[in-house]
Amino acid sequence: MTPKFKAQAGTFESSDIMILIEPLEKDSGRKVDISSTVILQFEEDIKKTINQVLDRLQVKDLHLIAKDKGALTQTIEARVETAVKRSLGIQEGTM
Amino acid sequence: MKNAIGVEIPEYIEGLGKLEPFQGVWKSIIEDEVPSTNISRTLKAKKPHVSKLCKNLEEAIKRCKPFDGMTVTCHHHLRGGDGVLMQAIKILDEMGIKDITLASSSLTSAHDGLVPYVEKGMITRIFTSGIRGALGDAISVGKLKYPAIIHSHGGRVRDFLTGRIKPDLSVLAASAADEEGNATGAHGPSAFGSMGYADIDARYSRNVIIVTDNLVEYPCVPCTVRQHFIDYVVKVDSIGDATKIASGTTRITNSPMDLRIARIAATVIEHSGLFKNGMSFQVGAGGASLAVAKFLREDMKRKNIIGSFMIGGVTSYGVDMLNEGLFHSIFDVQSFDAAVSTSVLNNPNHIEISCDQYANPNNCGSMTNKLDVVVLGALEVDVDFNVNVITGSSGEIRGASGGHSDTASGANLTVVVCPAFRGRLPIVKDRVHTVVTPGESVDVIVTERGVCVNPAKPNLAAKLKEAGVQVVDIRDLKEEVEKMTGVPAEKQLGDQIVGLVEYRDGTIIDVIYNVKNLS
Numbered sequence: 001m002t003p004k005f006k007a008q009a010g011t012f013e014s015s016d017i018m019i020l021i022e023p024l025e026k027d028s029g030r031k032v033d034i035s036s037t038v039i040l041q042f043e044e045d046i047k048k049t050i051n052q053v054l055d056r057l058q059v060k061d062l063h064l065i066a067k068d069k070g071a072l073t074q075t076i077e078a079r080v081e082t083a084v085k086r087s088l089g090i091q092e093g094t095m
Numbered sequence: 096m097k098n099a100i101g102v103e104i105p106e107y108i109e110g111l112g113k114l115e116p117f118q119g120v121w122k123s124i125i126e127d128e129v130p131s132t133n134i135s136r137t138l139k140a141k142k143p144h145v146s147k148l149c150k151n152l153e154e155a156i157k158r159c160k161p162f163d164g165m166t167v168t169c170h171h172h173l174r175g176g177d178g179v180l181m182q183a184i185k186i187l188d189e190m191g192i193k194d195i196t197l198a199s200s201s202l203t204s205a206h207d208g209l210v211p212y213v214e215k216g217m218i219t220r221i222f223t224s225g226i227r228g229a230l231g232d233a234i235s236v237g238k239l240k241y242p243a244i245i246h247s248h249g250g251r252v253r254d255f256l257t258g259r260i261k262p263d264l265s266v267l268a269a270s271a272a273d274e275e276g277n278a279t280g281a282h283g284p285s286a287f288g289s290m291g292y293a294d295i296d297a298r299y300s301r302n303v304i305i306v307t308d309n310l311v312e313y314p315c316v317p318c319t320v321r322q323h324f325i326d327y328v329v330k331v332d333s334i335g336d337a338t339k340i341a342s343g344t345t346r347i348t349n350s351p352m353d354l355r356i357a358r359i360a361a362t363v364i365e366h367s368g369l370f371k372n373g374m375s376f377q378v379g380a381g382g383a384s385l386a387v388a389k390f391l392r393e394d395m396k397r398k399n400i401i402g403s404f405m406i407g408g409v410t411s412y413g414v415d416m417l418n419e420g421l422f423h424s425i426f427d428v429q430s431f432d433a434a435v436s437t438s439v440l441n442n443p444n445h446i447e448i449s450c451d452q453y454a455n456p457n458n459c460g461s462m463t464n465k466l467d468v469v470v471l472g473a474l475e476v477d478v479d480f481n482v483n484v485i486t487g488s489s490g491e492i493r494g495a496s497g498g499h500s501d502t503a504s505g506a507n508l509t510v511v512v513c514p515a516f517r518g519r520l521p522i523v524k525d526r527v528h529t530v531v532t533p534g535e536s537v538d539v540i541v542t543e544r545g546v547c548v549n550p551a552k553p554n555l556a557a558k559l560k561e562a563g564v565q566v567v568d569i570r571d572l573k574e575e576v577e578k579m580t581g582v583p584a585e586k587q588l589g590d591q592i593v594g595l596v597e598y599r600d601g602t603i604i605d606v607i608y609n610v611k612n613l614s
Contacts, residue, residue, distance in 0.1 A: 014518050038519050040489055040612055041583030070518025072579055 002026060003062045007086035010071075010079040017071035019083040022063040029061060030054060036068035049073050053080040062087070100481065100530055104603045108592065110220065110241035117604040120504050120535045124600045129257060129457045137301050139326065147328045148274050152306060153186050155327040156264070159302035161187055164194045165263040168300060170293035171201035171225075172268070172280055172429065176339030179268040179306050181208050182331075188217050196220040198260045200251060200292040200450070201495055204228045205335070213239050222260050224248055225485075225495025234593055235491040237609040243492070243594045245485055245531070245607075248292070248428070249454025249461060249501040250599040255299045256457070259601065262300035267293045267320065268334040270436075272307040276325025277318035280430070281440040281447070283309035285334050287341050288409070288430020288439050290319040294449035297324045308334045317440070319447055341433040344411035347389045348382045352514055352543055357386030359564070360470060360512050360541040365394050366562035367508050367555060369467045372400055376422070377407040377469040377502055380431045383512040387470045388412050395421050406453065406462050407469075407498055409445075414438040417445060426462055428453040428498075454501035456599045463498070463505030471499055473513040473540075475527040478569050480534030480549050482511055483527035485596060488520050490586040490610040492594055496531045500599050503536040508555075515542040515576045520583060523547075523573040528586070530605045531596055545572055587611040 003023040010018040024031070034046055046068060053076075054064070064080075071079070085091035098104050098116035107113050115123070141147075149155035167187065169180040180199060187195065195218045202209070202221075207229035212218045214233065219240040224247060226234060234243050246254055254260040269278035270285040280287040285308055297303050297320045305320065310330040314322075334340075348354065360383070364370055378388045389412070395402065402422040405413050409427045411434035417425050424444040430436055438445045454463045474494055475483040482503075487493040503509040513522050523542070538555060540547040545567030548556035560566050587610065594607030 038488070038583070040587070042519060042581060044584070045581050070520065072519060073581065 001057065001059050001088055003059065003084065003087035004089055005087050007083050009083035009086065012067065012069060014069045015071055015075070017066055017068040017076050017079050019079045020065040021083045021087040023087065024061045024063055026061055031063045032066070033064070034066045034068065038068070038070050045073070046076060049076045050080050053077050054084070057081065057084050059084055098602070098604065100533060100604065102530070102605050104606060105592065108242060111244070114595070115602045117598045117602040120533060123602055124456050146274060147276060147325065149327050149329050152182055152266070152304070152329050152331065155304045155329045156183065156186050157190070158327060159264050159304065161190060161192045161264060163192060165192065166196040166198055166261055168262045168265045168296045169199040170267055170290070170296060171199060171203060172287045172290060172293060173335045173340045175203045175205050176336040177203065177205040177268070178333055178335030179266060180206060183266040184209065184212055184218070188212060193217050194219050196222065198222040198262060200248070201225040201497070202227065202230060205339070206230055216240055222246060222254065224251060224497050226492045227494065231492040232613055235610045235613065237589070237591045237593050239593065242592045244597055245496050245594060246597045247454065247496050247500045247599040248450050248498045249456050249463065250597055250601065252295050252451045252455040253457050253599070253601055255295055257601065262296060263302060265296040265300035265303045267296055267303060267305055269305050269307045269320065270334070271309045271311050271315055272305045272328060273311055273313040273315040274328055275313060275322035276305045276320065276328050277315040277322045278305045278307065278320040279315060279318055281317060281436050285309070285337050285340050286433065286436035288436040289427040289447045291428030291448055291453060292450050294319055295451060302326050304329060306331055306334060308332060341430070341436060344434045345380060345385065345432045347412065348386050350382060353383035353386050355543050356383040356512050356514065356541055358390050359546060360387045360510050361390030361394055362562070362564060363510060363539055363541060363546060363559060364391060364468055364508065366559055366564065367468070368558060369508050370400060374400065374402045375404045375406065375465060375467045376402055377405065377466055379470065379472050380408055380410050381472045384470050384472045385410060385412060387512065388416065392416055392421060406466065407502065409435050411435055414445070417442065454498055456501070461505070463501045466502060466506040468508045468510065469502040469506040470510045470512060471503065473511050473522070475522055475524055476511060476513060476540050477524045477527045478573055480537040480540065480569070481527050481530040482532040482537060483529045484531050486529040486607060489613050490528055490588055490608070491613055492607060496596065500532040500536065503532045504599065509536060509538045511537055511540045513540070513542060515544045515572060516580050519580050521573070521576045521580045523569060523576055525573070529596060529607055533604065540569065542572065544575065547572060
């Protein structure tokens with residue numbers, strides 16, 4: 001699936017993660033930028049979690065920006081899924 | 096050589112001399128006679144009616160004849176608003192003085208400006224109870240020539256008396272002082288309350304300068320610091336940023352997590368067997384720790400309990416409890432907000448004490464040894480109940496030992512409050528990165544996910560279980576937390592020792608290595 005709209009999910013609160021998604025042209029691939037308060041401790045985990053959700057939702061082309069304040073894995077999964085669905089136009093929600 | 100908690104301690108460090116390994120909480124204090132270097136002040140008689148007033152701090156410092164390799168001390172009663180320590184260092188630097196040992200009772204965000212002086216070797220040694228901010232980062236990456244020594248509040252007094260710290264020049268801020276150097280923090284536009292730490296510097300330093308923004312008619316009353324210890328007095332326009340020195344009152348946290356932890360901690364205290372008339376109590380000023388006072392206050396009223404004394408760093412919340420008659424008295428070594436200064440000044444049951452009386456492990460009457468209950472915070476705890484309050488998640492120096500280990504060792508019940516994890520970082524570890532307070536002196540760790548009781552206190556665990564407190568094995572808690580957070584990557588550390596944690600008895604309890612990556 002290919003994102004159509006810019007979308008976001010999450011907040012800048014501690015223990016949450018803000019996910020921003022920008023659509024990219026077909027076959028541009030995935031571009032994932034991560035900043036995190038726990039980057040030294042969990043960089044690989046965060047990358048892995050985000051990519052797993054994108055794999056599951058079969059999203060190939062997008063630019064995803066993650067600004068993490070120490071979210072748990074489940075939170076990251078939920079925020080990424082919501083942002084992707086918003087960007088696909090298949091989930092309503094506040095922007 | 097390995098110390099009692101298994102940390103490899105170097106026997107000798109260049110610039111700091113021989114080190115003794117930590118042997119256990121009471122062993123060296125009880126068994127060893129501590130050689131005191133019978134501190135003799137230089138006798139400097141003055142003729143009658145000769146003024147000690149200098150026209151500025153520079154003149155006062157010059158009159159003290161500073162020299163390379165000297166030890167300069169300050170107090171941290173001005174907290175994040177301190178404007179005096181930086182002035183003194185700047186003047187000494189302009190005079191070309193170098194190789195300075197800085198021994199401030201603590202260092203705060205107001206001292207980020209020390210970094211360039213550390214980098215160029217003007218300051219080469221630091222003894223203090225806390226280091227934060229940019230200075231902590233600079234030391235953590237190895238910019239200070241010799242490792243910083245982190246001592247406790249009580250340990251600092253001991254270090255003065257044994258000659259570990261030999262103060263040559265003390266520059267002490269006061270919110271009111273007279274021309275002879277009688278000084279207080281209890282009144283004046285920059286009032287900061289107790290001068291409990293400064294009292295030690297005034298008594299034992301070879302040269303003492305009082306700096307005040309509020310020169311009052313002789314004699315300054317009340318006076319904590321007394322004139323016969325003071326060499327020079329300087330009137331300045333400002334001793335710092337008054338809004339950061341003491342403002343308003345300390346509020347209880349709104350954080351639901353901290354409040355939950357505090358509620359559980361108060362319940363632990365209530366069922367510990369110590370919750371009765373005459374209970375003495377100390378609580379920290381931070382989040383969950385201070386919030387315990389809120390719940391304890393309600394519980395004391397509900398059960399008609401009247402405590403004996405509160406001690407330590409004092410907030411307006413403690414003053415309120417004193418005024419309500421919930422405690423008989425407060426013994427105050429350090430005040431945290433403006434309302435406390437007023438109480439120090441006006442309430443005869445609010446008594447200013449020196450840090451010596453507060454926590455020196457080697458005198459025969461430190462008040463921490465009379466404590467029933469203390470509630471303390473933690474950056475990390477471990478399965479052996481050790482507590483880290485000095486190094487952060489990257490291994491960087493960013494906290495304070497303060498009175499943590501002093502009170503923990505003395506109190507009948509030492510309660511540590513902390514969340515099980517903070518922003519994905521697990522707080523309960525196999526081993527804390529840096530041990531400041533040994534598990535031997537910690538009884539209970541309270542988290543939002545259960546209460547861990549030191550296995551050395553089975554009776555306490557039984558009492559709490561009977562009262563319905565959720566007591567959990569600390570190893571189980573650690574596993575539960577790691578399942579949620581994941582296991583953090585190993586810290587990137589070098590092999591250069593950048594800090595030594597001195598236990599209150601002067602032995603070395605842990606070693607801090609340089610960090611390669613700061614988050």
